[in-house]
Amino acid sequence: MAVDPTAAPVTxxxxxxxxxxxxxxxxxxxxxxxxxxxxAAAAREVRAGLRVSLAAPVETGEGPDNPEPAVHRMTGAVAGHLPDEGLDFARDRIAMNVHGDADSHLDALCHVVYDGTLYGGVDADTLTPHGADALSVDLLRDGIVGRGVLLDVPRLRGVPWLEPGDQVGAEELAAAEAAQGVRVGPGDLLFVRVGHRRRRAEQGPWDASAARAGLHPRAMEFLAERRVVALGSDGNNDAAPSRTEGVDYPVHVLAVHAMGVHLLDYLQFEDLVPLCGRERRWSFLCVVAPLRLLRATGSPVNPIAIL
Known part of the structure; x- marks a missing residue:
């Protein structure tokens, strides 16, 4: 019996x-x-004028996949402290761990350190206590605007979600293309659904740092061949536990450090999937606008798909 390439370890x-x-x-x-x-070609994907967020709500509750939840604090104009008359303003403050396992976020090209360097051989010493001196999220100050393509792997397999630890290979990405009647091409933003968000919603959160579905490292050859600009998933993009010897996050290393592909982790596609099914197409205009954080390694993000 042939060995499943997505189950085989990578030395x-x-x-x-x-x-x-x-x-x-x-x-x-x-x-x-x-x-x-x-x-300009991506803008022609808009036909029905439908908009949908690809982000999950920011979570402020602690959980097994969110030990450092975002902190939301009201700083003015709250019940019990309101003036009887005149003007006041509601104000608040938010602090969060950008690279956690619960909130939707984007990884900048300075996020992955491998063999003492960042993408393009940039010295990792450019990461200082004050922030990243190179390759920060400010590279995306004008956003990523292009054609998005969603490949729904659970739909291909006929299951609601992939189980933690499952890996998706290049052949399965190509099979999803064929089944959905779409093809990923140069300049596209590729989104791969593994069903992480649906499983979490229906069965509750778990320690996603230890067990999650994601791409097999060799699936990155598919992205290189198709020349995509960004990769997003409703999980972490990397599967856990890793089956790559000595590397816990091989997809992060290959995408960010080797290829210069920005990653979007822990998105949600449960609102997009029914729209794509109804419209009978799996491509759309996508607008990704991270915060203008001059020296940050990533950003919370709310990508918008427009069909």
């Missing part, structure tokens, strides 16, 4: 060879594929 030598094959060194990373012509 350290195999991972190094894969890293070398996929490595690209361009100042803006994969964003170079997002030409004005491709942005």
């Amino acid at each position: 350290a030598a195999e991972f190094r060879a894969l890293y070398r094959r996929l490595r690209r060194d361009r100042p803006d990373g994969a964003l170079a594929e997002l030409t004005p012509q491709r942005v």
Whole structure:
């Protein structure tokens, strides 16, 4: 019986060879594929005028996948402290761990340190106590606007979600394309649904740092061949536990550090899926606008799909 390539472990030598094959060194990373012509073409994806968020609500409650939840504090104009007359303002403050396992966020190209460097061979010493001196999320100050494509792997398998630990390979991504009648191309934003959010909603949160569905490292060859600019998932993009020798987050290393592809982690697609099914298409205009944080390694994010 043939071995499932998504179940086979990846040795350290195999991972190094894969890293070398996929490595690209361009100042803006994969964003170079997002030409004005491709942005204009993506705008033509809008036909029904439907808008839907791909982000989950920011969570302020502690849980097994959220030990450091966001803190939301009211700082003015709250019940019991309101003036009887005249003007006042409701005010609040939010603090959060950007790279957690619960909230939707974007990873900047300075997020992954591998062999003492960042993407493009930039010295990791550019990460200082005051922030990132290179490759920060400010590279995306004009946003990522392009054609989004959603590949729904649970739909392909005929299940509500993938179980924690499952991995998705390049062949399965191609099969999802064929089943959905769509093709990922240069400059696209690829979104891969593994059903993490639905499983969490129906069965409750769990320690996603230890067990989650995601892409197999060799699936990154699919992204390289199709020349995508960003990869997003309703999970972490990486599966856990890792089956790559010596590397816990191989997809992060390959996408961010080798290829310069921005990652979007822990999105939610449960509102988008029925719209795509109703409209009978799985591509759309997508607008990703992270906060303008000059020296940050990532940002909370609320991508908008427009069909």
